[in-house]
Amino acid sequence: MTLVRKLRRDQDIRGIIPFLSILPIFGLASLFYGIRAGFIAIGIWSLLFLLVYLYVFVRTRNFAHLVICADAAFLGAVFLVFSPQFGAGSFPEIEFKAVYAAGILFFGILIFALVITRRLKWRGREILELAGEPVDEIGNGYTSRPRPVGKMDYTLEQIHGFARFAARNLIALPYITSKNITLVPIKMGEEYFRLLGLSGDYRDATWVNFDEDGEVSVHIAQKDYLEYREPLAFDQLCVSLGQVFIGFFELYKKGEGARFIDRMDDLRIPIFS
Amino acid sequence: MDFRTAAKYASLLSKDYAEDIFALLVNYQAISASEAAARLNLHIKTAQDFLESLAQLGILSKEEVFEKKRPYYHYALRQTRIVIDIDLMQIKREPTLNSLSLKIREKQNNEARFAVARNDDTITSVTIWSGEGRERQERKIKLTAPQGKFLYYLPFPKTTPLSVADIIQKAGIDESLAPEILDLVQLLEKYDVIEQAPEMRD
Numbered sequence: 001m002t003l004v005r006k007l008r009r010d011q012d013i014r015g016i017i018p019f020l021s022i023l024p025i026f027g028l029a030s031l032f033y034g035i036r037a038g039f040i041a042i043g044i045w046s047l048l049f050l051l052v053y054l055y056v057f058v059r060t061r062n063f064a065h066l067v068i069c070a071d072a073a074f075l076g077a078v079f080l081v082f083s084p085q086f087g088a089g090s091f092p093e094i095e096f097k098a099v100y101a102a103g104i105l106f107f108g109i110l111i112f113a114l115v116i117t118r119r120l121k122w123r124g125r126e127i128l129e130l131a132g133e134p135v136d137e138i139g140n141g142y143t144s145r146p147r148p149v150g151k152m153d154y155t156l157e158q159i160h161g162f163a164r165f166a167a168r169n170l171i172a173l174p175y176i177t178s179k180n181i182t183l184v185p186i187k188m189g190e191e192y193f194r195l196l197g198l199s200g201d202y203r204d205a206t207w208v209n210f211d212e213d214g215e216v217s218v219h220i221a222q223k224d225y226l227e228y229r230e231p232l233a234f235d236q237l238c239v240s241l242g243q244v245f246i247g248f249f250e251l252y253k254k255g256e257g258a259r260f261i262d263r264m265d266d267l268r269i270p271i272f273s
Numbered sequence: 274m275d276f277r278t279a280a281k282y283a284s285l286l287s288k289d290y291a292e293d294i295f296a297l298l299v300n301y302q303a304i305s306a307s308e309a310a311a312r313l314n315l316h317i318k319t320a321q322d323f324l325e326s327l328a329q330l331g332i333l334s335k336e337e338v339f340e341k342k343r344p345y346y347h348y349a350l351r352q353t354r355i356v357i358d359i360d361l362m363q364i365k366r367e368p369t370l371n372s373l374s375l376k377i378r379e380k381q382n383n384e385a386r387f388a389v390a391r392n393d394d395t396i397t398s399v400t401i402w403s404g405e406g407r408e409r410q411e412r413k414i415k416l417t418a419p420q421g422k423f424l425y426y427l428p429f430p431k432t433t434p435l436s437v438a439d440i441i442q443k444a445g446i447d448e449s450l451a452p453e454i455l456d457l458v459q460l461l462e463k464y465d466v467i468e469q470a471p472e473m474r475d
Contacts (some may be wrong), residue, residue: 141431143379145387148394148426179392203389215394217425235429 006132007125007227010273015189018049043079046072056195060167064119071107078103115271123171124187125273126264128206131241132228140231146209146219147235149242152249159210162252169261171248175202182209183245188272208245218242278330279359285326286355290315294323298333303347305338324348368451373438376470377458381430385466395421401464412464419450420457427467434470 022045030038050072057065078100114120154162163174163181172183173194184207186194193199206224209217218238225234248260274282285291293313297304310320327333328348332355335346386400400413416424426444428435435443441454461467 139431141381141429143387143429144385145379145396145427145429146389146394146425147429177392203391209394211394217394219389233431235432238429 005129006135006229006232007129008229010125010187010189010270012187012189014193015191015272018192021045039079043076046075046079050076052192052196056191059173059195060170061164062119062168062170064114067107067110067114068120071103071111074103074107118265118271121170121271122186122188122191123169123264124185124190124206125269126267127171127185127241127244128187128224128227129267129269130244130264131237132232133240135232135236135240137233137236138230139233141234142222142225142231143234144219144222146217147238147242148215148217149239150216150246151214152210152216152246153214154210154249154253156212158253159249162249165252165257166248169257171261171264172208173202175207179212180209182207206241208242216242216246218245274358276359276364279357281326281330282355282357285323285330288323290319290323294320298348298350299353303336303349305345305347307345366452366455368455372455373441373451374436375458376434376436377440377462377467378428378432378434378470379430380465380468383430383464383466385461385464387424390421393421394425396424397421399424399461399466401466403464414457414460416457417453419444419446420453422446423454423457 022042025041025045026038029041050069053065053068053072056062057069078096111120159181160176163172163176163183166172166183167174170186172185175182175184182202184194184202184205190199194202194205199205203219204221205219206221207219209215209219211217218241220234220238220241225237228237248257251257251260290313294309297309297312301308306321306324307317309315309324310317313320324333324335324346328335332350332352333348334351335348337344338347384402386402387396388398388400389395390397395418396416398413398415400411402409402411404410422444423440423446426440428440437451437454437458441448441451446454458467462469
């Protein structure tokens with residue numbers, strides 16, 4: 001069966017820039033200060049990544065990110081602790097290579113498995129695809145205003161638990177205020193900017209808000225709306241996005257949140273998209 | 274007294290020389306503009322305009338005097354008290370059945386930006402841009418809590434419009450606050466942010 005996508009093909013390459021940046025950093029450091037400095041640069045870069053991913057873990061409690069933290073810590077340790085001796089004759093080069101190769105192999109396989117099983121995938125694109133699925137009417141009507149989509153019965157504990165579940169599974173990033181819990185779905189490649197606060201106010205992003213009285217409202221950012229191939233009827237799209245989260249919450253309440261994740265997996269959206 | 278007349282009174286009374294001219298008018302039986310100007314060291318045109326404005330408001334009477342020179346006017350007080358009494362309720366926009374049944378929705382491509390409150394389901398302000406190039410202007414409208422709530426529930430562009438009364442009810446706004454809602458509707462309609470349902474237009 002062929003899946004009919006409502007979203008355009010993802011051509012955002014911002015997500016790979018932080019990873020690829022190590023190559024020019026390593027190259028430039030090696031060129032100007034020698035190969036040792038290049039390795040030290042990799043070590044520092046790894047420790048910076050460790051901090052970033054530690055923050056992602058603290059914010060989401062997604063354990064797959066701890067593996068990246070461990071990998072970054074390993075690389076940092078290898079290159080910063082051992083590299084001063086590396087190539088200088090005082091440290092046996094073969095041992096360094098063995099540690100390095102074993103570590104790279106171990107973490108490489110582990111991270112590959114996590115990527116393949118989508119445990120490191122931010123699900124913003126799946127959410128937008130699910131929201132667009134039932135909307136067939138074309139009509140635009142975009143507005144930057146939020147749309148109230150209904151009232152639900154939940155306790156604050158339930159909605160907090162739901163927000164934690166959504167964050168742990170990288171479905172949406174929660175922002176909690178005294179009266180609201182706002183869930184912001186994040187697409188792959190946007191996570192660094194959003195988490196590090198470089199994407200501006202989260203109220204300008206796409207979000208679903210649950211307030212203390214049970215009111216659910218939705219906002220779709222224009223940037224995300226333009227991701228759809230066709231100008232879908234905006235009002236219906238907002239309602240549909242609200243319904244996606246309401247349905248997701250109902251499943252979570254029954255202890256079947258994993259089914260929602262299955263639904264997203266069934267969309268077969270590319271891993272880095 | 275209507276607001277505009279009261280404003281004219283207030284404008285005249287606020288002049289620096291108003292009290293001095295009134296002092297002359299009270300103490301003299303009648304006075305001409307040139308006499309008042311010479312006495313208070315004002316320009317004759319200033320005194321003339323002031324006295325003429327008071328006469329137009331009915332505070333002074335004026336009588337044309339013919340002497341050897343060209344004719345001029347003598348001004349005398351007609352009343353010794355000035356009372357500014359404005360019933361502010363006369364400028365209250367009472368919601369009519371017609372205004373509340375107006376079906377409205379947001380207008381497509383309105384170039385407005387809505388700021389949403391962080392802690393509540395309400396809109397705090399609307400920023401509207403108008404004009405092109407160097408003429409482009411920004412106007413920010415801060416909303417009251419009921420207005421923000423109303424705007425939160427305003428139907429989206431290209432959707433079925435709702436009457437003002439229905440939106441007020443949906444947003445849970447007290448009906449007594451309808452005048453400020455209607456004021457916002459009027460303002461946003463002026464800036465092309467909202468539109469009336471086609472079938473409701475005249």
